[in-house]
Amino acid sequence: MQFTWLVPIFLGWLAGWLVNYLADVLPLTRRLSQPACLHCQTPFAWSDYLTLRACRTCGTRRSLRAWIVPILAAASFLYLWLFPRPGLGLPLSLIVLTYFGVIIVIDLEHRLILFPTVIAGAVLGLITGTYLFSKQDGILAGLFTSVLGGVAGFAIMFLFYKLGEAVARYRARRMRAAGQAEDDEEALGGGDVYLSGVLGLMLGWPNVILGITAGALAGGAMGLLAIAAYLIQRRYAENSLMTFMPYGPALVLGAFYILYFF
Numbered sequence: 001m002q003f004t005w006l007v008p009i010f011l012g013w014l015a016g017w018l019v020n021y022l023a024d025v026l027p028l029t030r031r032l033s034q035p036a037c038l039h040c041q042t043p044f045a046w047s048d049y050l051t052l053r054a055c056r057t058c059g060t061r062r063s064l065r066a067w068i069v070p071i072l073a074a075a076s077f078l079y080l081w082l083f084p085r086p087g088l089g090l091p092l093s094l095i096v097l098t099y100f101g102v103i104i105v106i107d108l109e110h111r112l113i114l115f116p117t118v119i120a121g122a123v124l125g126l127i128t129g130t131y132l133f134s135k136q137d138g139i140l141a142g143l144f145t146s147v148l149g150g151v152a153g154f155a156i157m158f159l160f161y162k163l164g165e166a167v168a169r170y171r172a173r174r175m176r177a178a179g180q181a182e183d184d185e186e187a188l189g190g191g192d193v194y195l196s197g198v199l200g201l202m203l204g205w206p207n208v209i210l211g212i213t214a215g216a217l218a219g220g221a222m223g224l225l226a227i228a229a230y231l232i233q234r235r236y237a238e239n240s241l242m243t244f245m246p247y248g249p250a251l252v253l254g255a256f257y258i259l260y261f262f
C-alpha cells in the first residue's frame with residue numbers, strides 16, 4: 001500500500017459520511033438539520049455523530065449502514081483513483097458516485113426519490129452531460145446532447161409510469177375482489193420519472209436508452225433474486241405481486257454501468 005492511497009481513502013470516507021448524513025436527515029426533515037437518534041430523537045453532538053458513536057441518551061447503536069457506506073465509499077474512491085475512468089475524469093466520477101450513493105440509500109430505506117435530490121441531480125447531470133459531450137463539437141452541442149438525454153429519460157419513464165398506474169388499478173380491483181385490503185403500492189413511483197430525467201442528463205442522447213435498458217436488466221435481476229428469496233421462504237404465492245421493487249437503485253446501477261464502464 002502506498003502513502004498516496006490515503007488521499008482517496010480519506011476522501012471516500014468523507015463522501016460516505018456525507019451520504020450517511022443526507023440519508024439520515026433529508027427523508028425526515030427535508031432540510032440540512034442536526035442529525036438525531038432514530039430511536040429517541042435526541043440530537044447527536046457532531047463529534048459523536050461523525051465517530052459513529054451510539055446514542056448517549058438511549059444507547060441505541062448506529063445502523064449497520066452507517067459503517068457500510070463509508071467503507072464502500074472509501075473502497076470505490078480508491079478503485080477510481082487507481083483506475084480512473086476515461087471521459088468522466090476523477091473529480092466528476094467521485095462526485096457523481098457520491099450522488100448515486102445518496103439516491104440509492106434513501107430509496108432503499110424510504111422508497112423515496114426526494115425533490116431536493118432531484119434538483120441537485122439535475123444541476124449535476126447537466127454539468128456532467130455537457131462536460132462529457134462538449135469535447136467533440138463544443139459546449140452548445142454538449143448541452144444539447146445532455147438536455148435531449150434528460151427529456152428522453154423523463155419521457156420514456158413517464159410512459160412506463162402511466163403503464164404502471166394502469167397495472168395498479170387492475171391490481172386494486174383484484175385485491176378488492178379477493179376481499180383483501182388495498183395498499184398504495186405504486187409499481188413505479190413518480191420519483192423514478194424525475195430520477196430517469198436526471199440520469200438522462202448525465203448519459204445524454206442516445207446513451208440514455210442504453211442506461212434505461214441496463215437499469216431494467218438490473219431491476220430484472222433484483223426481481224429474480226427477490227422471487228428466489230420468496231421461493232425459499234415458500235411465500236411466493238401470496239407475495240409475488242406485492243413485493244416492492246426498488247426501481248430507483250436499479251436505474252442508478254444501469255446509469256452507473258454505462259457512465260463508468262461502457
Ligand SMILES: [Zn+2]
Pocket residue numbers: 037038039040041042055056057058059060
Ligand atoms: Zn437515542
